[in-house]
Amino acid sequence: MLCSGLSNALCVTRAKRFVPSTATAISTNRVITCDGHQVQHLCCESGVIVVESVELTSGDKGHSSQHDKLKVIKKSCDGKKTCDIDIQIFGTPVPGACKYLDTLFACFPAVHSTACEGYDAPLRCDKGEVIVVYWADYGRRDTTTCSQHRPTHEIHNARCPNPTTKVADSCNGKSSCIIKASNSVFGDPCPGTYKYLEVAYDCERKYLKEPCDGKRSCVIEASSAEFRDPCPGTYKYLEVAYDCPYKGHVIAVLSAEYGRRDSTTCSYKRHPNQLKNTQCSIPTGKVAESCNGRNSCSIKVRNSIFGDPCPGTYKYLEVVYTCESKCLKDPLKDS
Secondary structure, three states: OOOOOHHHHEEEEEOOOOOOOOOOOOEEEEEEEEOOOOEEEEEOOOOEEEEEEEEEEOOEOOOOOHHHHHHHHHHHHOOOOEEEEEHHHHOOEOOOOOOEEEEEEEEEOOEEEEEEOOOEEEEEOOOOEEEEEEEEEEEEOOOOOOOOOOOHHHHOOOOEOOEOOHHHHHHOOOOEEEEEOOHHHHOOOOOOOOOEEEEEEEEEEOOOHHHHOOOOOOOOOOOHHHHOOOOOOOOOOOOOOOOOOOOOEEEEEEEEEEEEOOOOOOOOOOOHHHOOOOOEEEEOOHHHHHHOOOOOOOOOOOHHHHOOOOOOOOOEEEEEEEEEEHHHHOOOOOO
């Protein structure tokens, strides 16, 4: 049956992703299923499913809200590589009404791991990479997963999703991790049902910490082979924020002034006549000339060095400086 006049009874519902905002989708797909087809099929050839939005016609006898219907689809499909949606769960169509389901979903790069109840779920990444768990669920979302040699009554309840953060809490940041799919770890969301643990995770490179930490200089190739390709077809660049320990830093004078700019600084036991001239400060480059590039520096505060910008006034020296890494000042010196 072909649907017409679809815009007359739409409700568009969107949801938050379980993947981080920095993740880039491999592909975005749209599936429209109209009357006469009871099952909508979602599939990611690479990565895992993340349902972005649904459009539903009104005209059914069900009482669930559009948002509830989106939650049903997300609970059934997010994190899987393939997913079949039974449209009949959304109610019986009103006679003569056109009913259809329009689902927009993205495929995000991730590993999909499943462990049956009572077994271990091993999560592993290559050397130099760490685990980042996007999503995990302990329960049952279909009747086929972990169903071998199980009686029907243990697998018929396919509406038992149970999202959990325990996997992320235990495994994020590790290169490998094993967690047991059991009620003792995750609780029992549906007693009498044989459950399984699903995990969608990715492996992210430790980037520069492992090859560079502790070195005076470090060279990293800015390439997709080294960091993966977050946006194919786009010419990319590498930005690095790093710090150096205090040892190996040198002075860099930003500004220096000799004179007086207020009546309170260096005023202890001084005659008021020596403090009243507060318009008597001159910039000087002598501090920078003497101290830049050194680890420490002492300089006398006297007229014989800086001159006397205001005779009869008791003066002081103000210096603004920072400590810079030697590798920033001369990156080739230590190579």
